[in-house]
Amino acid sequence: MLNIVLFGPPGAGKGTQSAKLIDKYQLVHLSTGDLLRSEIAAGTELGLKAKGLMAAGMLVPDDVVIGMIDNKLAQNPSSNGFIFDGFPRTIPQAEALDVLLKSRGTGISAMIALEVEEQELISRLLIRGQSSGRPDDQNETLIAQRVTEYNTKTRPVADFYKAQGKFHSVYGIGEIEEIFGNLCTVMDSL
Numbered sequence: 001m002l003n004i005v006l007f008g009p010p011g012a013g014k015g016t017q018s019a020k021l022i023d024k025y026q027l028v029h030l031s032t033g034d035l036l037r038s039e040i041a042a043g044t045e046l047g048l049k050a051k052g053l054m055a056a057g058m059l060v061p062d063d064v065v066i067g068m069i070d071n072k073l074a075q076n077p078s079s080n081g082f083i084f085d086g087f088p089r090t091i092p093q094a095e096a097l098d099v100l101l102k103s104r105g106t107g108i109s110a111m112i113a114l115e116v117e118e119q120e121l122i123s124r125l126l127i128r129g130q131s132s133g134r135p136d137d138q139n140e141t142l143i144a145q146r147v148t149e150y151n152t153k154t155r156p157v158a159d160f161y162k163a164q165g166k167f168h169s170v171y172g173i174g175e176i177e178e179i180f181g182n183l184c185t186v187m188d189s190l
């Protein structure tokens, strides 16, 4: 199995590039942000809990997202592999993912980080907010809050995969196709 953690701050282009990667490599896309937004849309209890935190630019609790990922792994037993997008976002999530995959006889093949400077992220998210309607993309204060959560809780997850010798990075500013080509070079080297 090819199991990839696509990593990067909010607005780095993980969703865009995941869509292209799953198509080319026949992988299943697991985005915890998308899963949480469908729980909110469906009005579930989990969605209600997550909604306020997400709208405030805060992470939702680890056990919530780990449970969602466990369910999705169970629903796709014969997949070629997974692209994890927006997960793991904390060290405990990364540790839990290793356990979940190991219990299924597999593991993470690589983390690929999309590198984008902070100023570019903020302007991309403000533009996305005009069309996406996402409450967390609507103003600079909320976006800054998400970037702070990223810098304090999520950035250290890269070190977790570096220590396992699985870290790769690709520059995330430029043409979508060019960035995709650079991601494919890493994928094909695995």
Ligand code: ADP
Residues within 6 Å of the ligand: 009, 010, 011, 032, 033, 034, 036, 053, 054, 055, 057, 058, 059, 060, 061, 062, 065, 085, 086, 087, 088, 089, 093, 136, 146
């Ligand atoms: P972005 O990468 O643009 O921030 P996402 O759709 O990945 O967007 O996430 C949106 C929000 O969903 C996050 O700000 C956070 O509140 C919540 N979320 C998504 N994934 C996780 C996760 N793995 N752990 C905790 N919270 C998460």
